[in-house]
Amino acid sequence: MKINTPLTPPLTVGIVGLGRAGWSLHLEPIVKLTEFKIVAVADPLPERRKEASDLTGCTEFTTIDELLAGSDAQLVVVATPSATHNEDVHKVLDAGRHCIAEKPLAFSAKDANALVEKAKSRGLGLFVHHVHLHRPEFYFLKGIIESGDLGELFSLRAFWGFYGRRWDWQTLKKNNGGQLNNTCPHVLSIVLPLLGSPVKDVFSDLRNIKDAGDAEDHVHGVLRTESGVTADIVVSSVMAQAAPRWLVCGSRGTLLADDKGGKIRFYDGNAVEPLTVLDAAAPGRQYLSETLPWQERDVSVGKEAPVPAFHQNVLDVLTGKAEPVITPESAAEVVRVTEMLHKAAK
Numbered sequence: 001m002k003i004n005t006p007l008t009p010p011l012t013v014g015i016v017g018l019g020r021a022g023w024s025l026h027l028e029p030i031v032k033l034t035e036f037k038i039v040a041v042a043d044p045l046p047e048r049r050k051e052a053s054d055l056t057g058c059t060e061f062t063t064i065d066e067l068l069a070g071s072d073a074q075l076v077v078v079a080t081p082s083a084t085h086n087e088d089v090h091k092v093l094d095a096g097r098h099c100i101a102e103k104p105l106a107f108s109a110k111d112a113n114a115l116v117e118k119a120k121s122r123g124l125g126l127f128v129h130h131v132h133l134h135r136p137e138f139y140f141l142k143g144i145i146e147s148g149d150l151g152e153l154f155s156l157r158a159f160w161g162f163y164g165r166r167w168d169w170q171t172l173k174k175n176n177g178g179q180l181n182n183t184c185p186h187v188l189s190i191v192l193p194l195l196g197s198p199v200k201d202v203f204s205d206l207r208n209i210k211d212a213g214d215a216e217d218h219v220h221g222v223l224r225t226e227s228g229v230t231a232d233i234v235v236s237s238v239m240a241q242a243a244p245r246w247l248v249c250g251s252r253g254t255l256l257a258d259d260k261g262g263k264i265r266f267y268d269g270n271a272v273e274p275l276t277v278l279d280a281a282a283p284g285r286q287y288l289s290e291t292l293p294w295q296e297r298d299v300s301v302g303k304e305a306p307v308p309a310f311h312q313n314v315l316d317v318l319t320g321k322a323e324p325v326i327t328p329e330s331a332a333e334v335v336r337v338t339e340m341l342h343k344a345a346k
């Protein structure tokens with residue numbers, strides 16, 4: 001990401017939307033970093049604005065338009081409800097400000113690519129909050145796949161299941177709610193970079209089983225990449241008992257793990273004879289069999305990711321010291337695959 005003019009701390013920040021994400025995932029961690037200064041917030045709810053101004057001394061606005069017109073925030077966080085992210089991020093970039101955007105960035109590849117292009121052409125930072133790319137679980141999976149112990153990756157299963165009834169705005173299609181827009185971007189943000197090539201085709205089953213609104217609370221998606229790797233993804237709040245979160249299958253071994261760690265079972269390819277087909281009657285009417293030199297190893301997810309926390313990385317990029325952990329292009333790819341899954345379910 002090429003930033004036009006690297007900034008000098010303190011970086012002035014505006015936050016639009018002071019809900020679950022805007023407050024807990026952005027305002028609170030940003031307040032802790034002295035290189036940032038929150039100068040403006042916008043939310044239609046006066047009590048939320050006041051809470052923020054009491055804490056930070058920032059100026060209060062009701063809308064994003066007022067905030068952009070009335071404050072000099074160099075970086076603006078878009079943490080509004082999902083349906084307006086695309087439009088809000090355009091506004092931020094049009095105003096010449098760097099942008100942190102909550103996921104999902106947009107709802108079509110065309111819209112997401114337009115945002116990425118706009119940020120790039122103006123030398124502005126666009127940081128989509130795919131926070132799982134800053135967590136150790138992704139680096140655990142990547143490390144195991146890249147170690148080669150499992151052989152060549154051909155299939156992966158991600159199972160993010162629990163049971164919980166929901167009745168907020170995220171359960172309505174008119175708000176672009178539902179598990180596919182809401183939780184799946186997290187899963188896709190870490191699964192897509194593991195697959196080795198872009199997704200070519202998908203199967204998708206979206207169900208509303210028990211939530212109050214009409215959006216899906218159960219997603220079953222199957223992705224196939226250009227090189228033939230498949231990813232079977234279940235993201236469901238209708239699973240009263242969960243299966244292990246990850247099953248990663250390579251040509252010589254398998255990882256079975258949850259978010260803390262698990263076990264790999266594999267064999268060394270050099271420790272076995274190459275196979276040749278015996279295309280004849282099975283000798284002695286027996287099935288051909290062998291004993292493979294299986295190895296098993298417990299593996300655990302590290303305590304820390306080998307990358308800085310999200311807002312620290314944003315700071316480092318905007319001050320010209322680092323590259324982004326989450327590229328805008330990778331966020332656009334999540335949108336492209338999400339759109340494919342929506343279309344395939346129709």
Ligand SMILES: NC(=O)c1ccc[n+]([C@@H]2O[C@H](COP(=O)([O-])OP(=O)(O)OC[C@H]3O[C@@H](n4cnc5c(N)ncnc54)[C@H](O)[C@@H]3O)[C@@H](O)[C@H]2O)c1
Pocket residue numbers: 016017018019020021022025042043044045048062063064079080081082083084102103104129130131182
């Ligand atoms: N990255 C993550 O882990 C994560 C977690 C939670 C939510 N999110 C995302 O954050 C976004 C917000 O979700 P939430 O759970 O915080 O919702 P929320 O309902 O808790 O909060 C939304 C806030 O935005 C305000 N708001 C509504 N319309 C607005 C407008 N036009 N301008 C300014 N403010 C407005 C509301 O008053 C409210 O304070 C969603 O898109 C969601 O996908 C991401």
